[in-house]
Amino acid sequence: MSTPPAPSMRPNTRRALDQLNGAATSPPSSPLRTTRNSPYLPTPTETIVLASFPVILLFGTVFSLLSPDVRASHYDAAAQAHSQSTAPSYFARKSNLFNVIFVKRGWFWITAAFFAFVFTHPATKNTTRRVQATLRWALVTTWWFFVTQWFFGPAIIDRGFRWTGGKCELVEEKVEMGEGDAKEVFTAVACKASGGRWSGGHDISGHVFLLVLGTGFLLSEVGWVVMRWRGSSREERSVVMTDGATKTATVESQGLRGEPVPGDALGLGGKFAAAIIGLSSWMLLMTAIYFHTWFEKHKDMSPIKAPANLPELVKAAFAKARSNGDLTYYATQATILDANSIPFQLRFSPALANKPAAPRPKPDGPHKPFDPFESPEKGPLFIADLPESSHNLVLNKFAVVPEHFILATKAFKQQNQLLEPDDLAATYACIEAYRRYHGDGELYAFFNSGSHSGASQPHRHIQLLPVARMKDGLQHDTRWDVLAKQLGSSDVPGLPFATFADRIHRDMTPEELHAIYLSLFKLAVDAVEAHIGAVDDPGNGDASISYNLAMTSERLVVLPRLAEGAAIFQDGAPVGKLSLNGTVLAGTALVKSEIEWNALKAETNGNAQLLQVLSKIGVPADACHSRKL
Numbered sequence: 001m002s003t004p005p006a007p008s009m010r011p012n013t014r015r016a017l018d019q020l021n022g023a024a025t026s027p028p029s030s031p032l033r034t035t036r037n038s039p040y041l042p043t044p045t046e047t048i049v050l051a052s053f054p055v056i057l058l059f060g061t062v063f064s065l066l067s068p069d070v071r072a073s074h075y076d077a078a079a080q081a082h083s084q085s086t087a088p089s090y091f092a093r094k095s096n097l098f099n100v101i102f103v104k105r106g107w108f109w110i111t112a113a114f115f116a117f118v119f120t121h122p123a124t125k126n127t128t129r130r131v132q133a134t135l136r137w138a139l140v141t142t143w144w145f146f147v148t149q150w151f152f153g154p155a156i157i158d159r160g161f162r163w164t165g166g167k168c169e170l171v172e173e174k175v176e177m178g179e180g181d182a183k184e185v186f187t188a189v190a191c192k193a194s195g196g197r198w199s200g201g202h203d204i205s206g207h208v209f210l211l212v213l214g215t216g217f218l219l220s221e222v223g224w225v226v227m228r229w230r231g232s233s234r235e236e237r238s239v240v241m242t243d244g245a246t247k248t249a250t251v252e253s254q255g256l257r258g259e260p261v262p263g264d265a266l267g268l269g270g271k272f273a274a275a276i277i278g279l280s281s282w283m284l285l286m287t288a289i290y291f292h293t294w295f296e297k298h299k300d301m302s303p304i305k306a307p308a309n310l311p312e313l314v315k316a317a318f319a320k321a322r323s324n325g326d327l328t329y330y331a332t333q334a335t336i337l338d339a340n341s342i343p344f345q346l347r348f349s350p351a352l353a354n355k356p357a358a359p360r361p362k363p364d365g366p367h368k369p370f371d372p373f374e375s376p377e378k379g380p381l382f383i384a385d386l387p388e389s390s391h392n393l394v395l396n397k398f399a400v401v402p403e404h405f406i407l408a409t410k411a412f413k414q415q416n417q418l419l420e421p422d423d424l425a426a427t428y429a430c431i432e433a434y435r436r437y438h439g440d441g442e443l444y445a446f447f448n449s450g451s452h453s454g455a456s457q458p459h460r461h462i463q464l465l466p467v468a469r470m471k472d473g474l475q476h477d478t479r480w481d482v483l484a485k486q487l488g489s490s491d492v493p494g495l496p497f498a499t500f501a502d503r504i505h506r507d508m509t510p511e512e513l514h515a516i517y518l519s520l521f522k523l524a525v526d527a528v529e530a531h532i533g534a535v536d537d538p539g540n541g542d543a544s545i546s547y548n549l550a551m552t553s554e555r556l557v558v559l560p561r562l563a564e565g566a567a568i569f570q571d572g573a574p575v576g577k578l579s580l581n582g583t584v585l586a587g588t589a590l591v592k593s594e595i596e597w598n599a600l601k602a603e604t605n606g607n608a609q610l611l612q613v614l615s616k617i618g619v620p621a622d623a624c625h626s627r628k629l
Helices: 011-025 044-066 068-072 097-118 127-148 156-163 169-176 188-193 206-230 267-290 310-323 350-354 421-438 510-532 582-586 594-601 606-616
Strands: 238-240 246-248 333-339 342-348 382-386 391-395 405-409 443-449 461-466 500-503 546-551 555-561 565-570 573-579 588-591
Touching (some): 044 068, 044 267, 127 206, 310 382, 310 391, 310 405, 310 421, 333 606, 421 510, 510 546, 555 582, 582 588
Antiparallel strands (some): 238 246, 333 342, 382 391, 405 461, 443 461, 443 546
């Protein structure tokens, strides 16, 4: 006699029994009220967790902007880190153990935490669930790999960098000089390995991406288990079952044959995963504060670039113009004087006494002064224009230093007005072009502004001198070097005049350079007013004082001027005048007569006379403390 079939249960009855059975076999914890949510949308808790990532990054950015310690520490945007010698925190050092062992091997720790949970938690003890979990891990890992490591060639992060204007500077320079292929280096790793520098473009930060993706992945796998373990869950994620029914994750987490699973257990694997989540969140905050901001440290994104082969262009243009008689080169003799233990270069060129004056306007013509920098493009002194800026590069028509050239504004702007951001950025672009071309090539840039500064042309221009050519005529073992490179350092003996200096670097934006320039100029004005009284503000953007500015690859220096020079004496009688312009900040001076030359370099009074002249051109150093770095 066959056994009669068991009566079938209605779905609602079956669901109620399942839920009752699950509740009866769960660990003895306080009952929780759950809320049914859409299986296709984040739950309120998940929404809060997702929002925590931009909140962490935003908080880190704001903290980095407001913290005095962080703001005071030099930030190297090329390395996307603070200077390691002055790092404001242990976590700001790239060598900190958490960065070296954890962040740089981040996906290993994410993977280890995930599989520790999968292979130790009771909810994933059967093979099918472990295979499903492994497939989820493989999908997320593939996405991480495509974004940061490889995507049928360069990774997505490198492709995005190139698509937004990024490039490897070394390769770009080779292309400009006809020596390379623009596709030669396409990844940041390859660029660095070839000795280049990855610049421009948008960097989403591989570390931020890894920490956010890895933390989010672990939270999605372990987060609900942690909340149930802590007894803090008041909601559950809903899932769509194989039969199309929508159920809570508690029901879905039961075994494939309906057996209850102790989902509230955490285990060692769950605790390890929770620890990795906490550490990842902390390091994401540290990264936001000390290494990246929410919007990427957008440094060295100045569009102003000088030609990569600028030294070659200047050299060729100078040789051609000199051979054609389009410029005059004044040969000099040179010697080194000692100014408070600082080697000071003195040069003598008798031919300069016969230098022709600028032509005067015709009496019957318009009274417009001659402008040597107006429309120079077709002239013999033209070198190049900087397409991204409003400047031309031209040779100095009367050169004492070979290959002396000038950065002049294309449109007429007054020399006595304050400099603008693109003036400074274009100047630094030229300095950087020399450094990149020669490896250790140097340019000294200077600017004269005001009646006491040595300025001679009203059209705004900044002068540039190759440091190697400034050493022409000196012995190879000379102690002389550009003075501006040392100014601001505490170990340099004080000059008789006050200077104000600050560090600069190649990753500064034009606005950052300009901000430093304005702060130094303000200090110079304050020094003048403290020494001689208040000065009038002329308005219209004009500078209120005379001053010289000097720029090297690492220094920006401002020297307030009170006089252009002072008399030179021999046997108690004046025999001439030593006039000084911005080259005084390089530690150089020039005389035009032999009697001046002999008077200054005489062993008995040369040093004293030089120091006396230097003490009269600016604010005395003992009346104002020069800014120290």
